[in-house]
Amino acid sequence: MTCYEVWEEFARAAEKLYLADPMKVRLVIKYRHCNGKLCIKMTDNDVCLQYKTDQAQDVKKMDKLHGKFMRLMVSKETHSGSMEMN
Numbered sequence: 854m855t856c857y858e859v860w861e862e863f864a865r866a867a868e869k870l871y872l873a874d875p876m877k878v879r880l881v882i883k884y885r886h887c888n889g890k891l892c893i894k895m896t897d898n899d900v901c902l903q904y905k906t907d908q909a910q911d912v913k914k915m916d917k918l919h920g921k922f923m924r925l926m927v928s929k930e931t932h933s934g935s936m937e938m939n
Contacts, residue, residue: 854901860914863904867895870902871922880922882915891915 857863871878877897884891893915894903904915 854903856903856905860904860906860911863893863902864914864918866902867918867922870895870897870900871925873897875926880919882919893918 855866857866874897879896881894882891889907890905891907891912892903892905894901896902
């Protein structure tokens, strides 16, 4: 399991993992109130990427990334190019 400290590195790695095989990838977002941590984990059963934070501004970044993945998952087009992470 790879745990990232920098959001941009995690987002790039998650994008590469998704584009490699979209049908195998799972994305999980979990909040633990007892320690105030938000965790996002993406895996394809071979590679596991994880990012944890306790910063409120990272919630918006996670929401934006999750929304982009959801749009890609329901789209009928093939996605051979990379996503734009703004």
